[in-house]
Amino acid sequence: MVYKYLIYKKDADRHIAYITINRPERMNALHPPAHVEFWDAWSDFRDDPEMWLGILTGTGDKAFSAGNDLRYQAEQAGKNEPRIPSPPGGFGGITNRFDCYKPMIAAVNGYCLGGGMEMALACDIIIAADHARFGLPEPTVGLNAGAGGLHRLPRQLPLKVAMGMILTARHITADEAYRIGLVNEVVPLSELWTCVDSWANDILRCAPLSIRSSKEAAMKGQDMTLGVALNHGFLMSQQMALSEDFVEGPKAFSEKRPPNWKGR
Numbered sequence: 001m002v003y004k005y006l007i008y009k010k011d012a013d014r015h016i017a018y019i020t021i022n023r024p025e026r027m028n029a030l031h032p033p034a035h036v037e038f039w040d041a042w043s044d045f046r047d048d049p050e051m052w053l054g055i056l057t058g059t060g061d062k063a064f065s066a067g068n069d070l071r072y073q074a075e076q077a078g079k080n081e082p083r084i085p086s087p088p089g090g091f092g093g094i095t096n097r098f099d100c101y102k103p104m105i106a107a108v109n110g111y112c113l114g115g116g117m118e119m120a121l122a123c124d125i126i127i128a129a130d131h132a133r134f135g136l137p138e139p140t141v142g143l144n145a146g147a148g149g150l151h152r153l154p155r156q157l158p159l160k161v162a163m164g165m166i167l168t169a170r171h172i173t174a175d176e177a178y179r180i181g182l183v184n185e186v187v188p189l190s191e192l193w194t195c196v197d198s199w200a201n202d203i204l205r206c207a208p209l210s211i212r213s214s215k216e217a218a219m220k221g222q223d224m225t226l227g228v229a230l231n232h233g234f235l236m237s238q239q240m241a242l243s244e245d246f247v248e249g250p251k252a253f254s255e256k257r258p259p260n261w262k263g264r
Contacts, residue, residue: 001041007059008041008081013261015052015208016200017045020059021092027066028058029217030115036049038093046100052263053200056123057096057107058116061189064106064132067114070141091115091147094122098202101212101219101236103203107196108132109189113171118145121152124215126182126194128174128254129189134182135171155222157181169217207249209240 007020019041021028030038045054058064068091090096094104095118106112106123112134120126120134128134136145136153143148145166154162161180166171174186187195203211213236221229240246244262252259 001037001061001190003037003041003193004039005030006041010042010048010051012050013159014073014200015050015204017048017051017054019045019054021057021065022059023069024058024060024062026069026071027063027111028060028116029066029069029072031069032197034069035089035091035093040093042089042093042100046102049263052102052211053203054104055107055196055200056104056119058088058109061101061109061129063111063116064108065113065116065119066111067116067118067138068143079104092119092122094119095148097122098219101216102208103211103215105196105199107192108134108174108183109192114138114145114149118147118149118152121148121156125199126183127192127199128186129192130174130179130186132177132186133171134174134177135169136166137169137171139167139169154213207240207243207259207261209236209243209244210249213240215248 005023009018011018012190020037021030023034025028045051088096092115103125104123105125105127106120108120108126108128110132111130112120112132114137117134117136136149138145150166153166157180174183178186179181185195213234215236216236217229221235224232244264248259248261
């Protein structure tokens, strides 16, 4: 697919896929045609065995994503054009996607609001520039955060903190987001990518199948009792145990050398 609303780049040497929201004229807000592209890009990332880590960000230094493109929604009102169906992955092709256990980092470079925040919440790690702002402002325009914000936020924050954000539609600063545990690290914008690279390097030092099995167990285990989760046979853990890397890790340790991960 030729992408118009995103930039998709792969670093084959580092096994990293970069997906950049590319609608700066709309504060990187997304509309239905963009969702189709993002579904395709995330599917490619999922299916490419050489891509071990995905990083999501936005073009420019003002906005990661302002969420739903309300101007586009207003412009389409009353038109008789056929409605573009939403892809199964949800907002940005990611908020309703539960079939990818590769790690994903959100590099938040500005406003992260509504659907933009919901995309960030769908990632595993959030690194924010210090001028970033977070919020779910949908109720101020007659909507709600139905792309995962209403469900992920209460799961990722203390309930009263989450409900305070949801029911007031307030924006919070990057420092406040860090204080309440919403983001992993806050740095000046000039240091954002240095910080993201540091997190990426730490992840990539680990065996990719070990990382995926860990993510699958952590995510699926939230819906299980502790006893059930501890005794459940997670698919990715079974694949990890049958992999070349499962042999390589202990061998490299005993030989006192860096492991040569294959991801298989």
